[in-house]
Amino acid sequence: MPERFVYADNAATTQISDRVLEAMMPWLKEGYGNPSSIYALGRKSKIAIETAREKVAAAIGADPSEIYFTGCGSEADNWAIKGALSRLAKKGKNHFITSEIEHHAVLHTANALKKNGAEITLVGVDEGGRVSPADVEAAIRPETALVSIMFANNEIGTIQPIAEIAKICKEKKVLFHTDAVQAVGTVPINVKELGVDMLSLSGHKLHAPKGIGALYIRKGVFIDVFMDGGGQERSKRAGTENVAGIVGLGEAMEYAAATMEERTAKVLAMRERLIDGIIGIKRCRLNGCRDHRLPGNVNISFEGIEGESLLLMLDMNGIAASSGSACTSGSLDPSHVLLAIGLPAEIAHGSLRLSLNDYNTEEDVDYILEKLPPIIERLRMMSPLWEKIIKEEQ
Numbered sequence: 019m020p021e022r023f024v025y026a027d028n029a030a031t032t033q034i035s036d037r038v039l040e041a042m043m044p045w046l047k048e049g050y051g052n053p054s055s056i057y058a059l060g061r062k063s064k065i066a067i068e069t070a071r072e073k074v075a076a077a078i079g080a081d082p083s084e085i086y087f088t089g090c091g092s093e094a095d096n097w098a099i100k101g102a103l104s105r106l107a108k109k110g111k112n113h114f115i116t117s118e119i120e121h122h123a124v125l126h127t128a129n130a131l132k133k134n135g136a137e138i139t140l141v142g143v144d145e146g147g148r149v150s151p152a153d154v155e156a157a158i159r160p161e162t163a164l165v166s167i168m169f170a171n172n173e174i175g176t177i178q179p180i181a182e183i184a185k186i187c188k189e190k191k192v193l194f195h196t197d198a199v200q201a202v203g204t205v206p207i208n209v210k211e212l213g214v215d216m217l218s219l220s221g222h223k224l225h226a227p228k229g230i231g232a233l234y235i236r237k238g239v240f241i242d243v244f245m246d247g248g249g250q251e252r253s254k255r256a257g258t259e260n261v262a263g264i265v266g267l268g269e270a271m272e273y274a275a276a277t278m279e280e281r282t283a284k285v286l287a288m289r290e291r292l293i294d295g296i297i298g299i300k301r302c303r304l305n306g307c308r309d310h311r312l313p314g315n316v317n318i319s320f321e322g323i324e325g326e327s328l329l330l331m332l333d334m335n336g337i338a339a340s341s342g343s344a345c346t347s348g349s350l351d352p353s354h355v356l357l358a359i360g361l362p363a364e365i366a367h368g369s370l371r372l373s374l375n376d377y378n379t380e381e382d383v384d385y386i387l388e389k390l391p392p393i394i395e396r397l398r399m400m401s402p403l404w405e406k407i408i409k410e411e412q
């Protein structure tokens with residue numbers, strides 16, 4: 019048995035908080051009415067949904083009428099992109115711009131659109147993982163329907179110049195969507211100040227349950243319906259609502275907005291100590307930039323190491339971490355994000371993502387800093403790749 023369990027994979031998912039669970043419980047048990055029903059039991063569910071909508075909207079500076087609940091962040095991304103393209107293609111706008119380092123919820127959606135005849139431009143990033151607004155501007159054409167650039171990257175934590183890109187898109191009269199799944203609840207977001215047209219978010223990244231997300235669609239922006247069926251979500255997203263999940267998301271977002279400052283200060287201090295403690299290890303590098311970075315993200319590549327072996331050894335010591343995005347672990351391809359920032363494939367293979375949040379403690383950081391360096395050393399002693407690196411060094 020490991021001495022301790024340290025969960026350092028909060029970018030993959032988070033634990034439901036007590037307050038969220040408590041808020042959800044009545045809607046899983048006695049509050050089971052269908053929100054579309056006209057009797058009191060149903061009306062109560064409807065009121066719970068609308069109260070949660072107000073909380074979600076308030077947390078990102080939106081109007082409640084601009085919030086649409088979805089099944090997850092991936093669904094919000096799919097809807098924003100496919101909905102915009104299918105609507106605008108009818109007007110001859112069939113070009114979509116996104117970045118090389120998006121989550122697969124966006125990149126695979128782009129591939130699906132391409133198969134249906136859309137034109138796709140992927141803008142690159144610099145070595146810190148930042149998209150240049152000038153590159154986005156240069157890629158815009160008369161037939162561009164939509165630009166989608168993620169708010170913050172899930173692997174390396176890089177935060178993008180969203181307001182600048184949104185301004186360019188507005189000037190060029192092109193819709194702009196941002197996948198803010200990693201950022202909402204972690205960094206301050208105000209959709210009006212940012213000037214975005216659409217924004218995706220997901221509950222399970224901020225202590226709400228899995229299976230609930232939302233898409234912000236600015237008033238005056240029209241995209242095609244993604245899910246046909248009943249009249250839920252103002253006839254834009256059919257399906258009987260996940261009342262408990264929606265209530266949980268509202269609670270989580272209200273709490274996250276109210277406690278942002280203190281949580282960020284705590285997480286940032288832990289992250290900096292963790293980076294400083296690891297970066298002294300021979301032949302490793304911090305991926306992403308240090309300034310424009312999610313408060314809890316640490317992503318480091320170690321030469322001469324296989325990320326999968328590192329994760330197994332960490333797991334044996336009670337540390338849960340990730341070597342790339344959770345959705346691609348299990349695949350042996352190096353991370354598309356690390357390749358896009360210019361890492362050679364063999365170094366990208368030796369990467370580790372530790373993602374902290376306010377549930378972590380200074381003791382967690384101490385424990386990782388105690389366990390990680392000897393694990394790296396042991397793995398390198400067994401690594402033919404490391405032997406080669408050392409020989410070349412001599």
Ligand code: PLP
Nearest residue numbers: 090091092121123172199200220
């Ligand atoms: N976008 C980003 C940046 C993510 O990190 C994730 C999940 O890891 C998603 C989208 C997908 O969200 P969900 O798991 O809610 O579908």
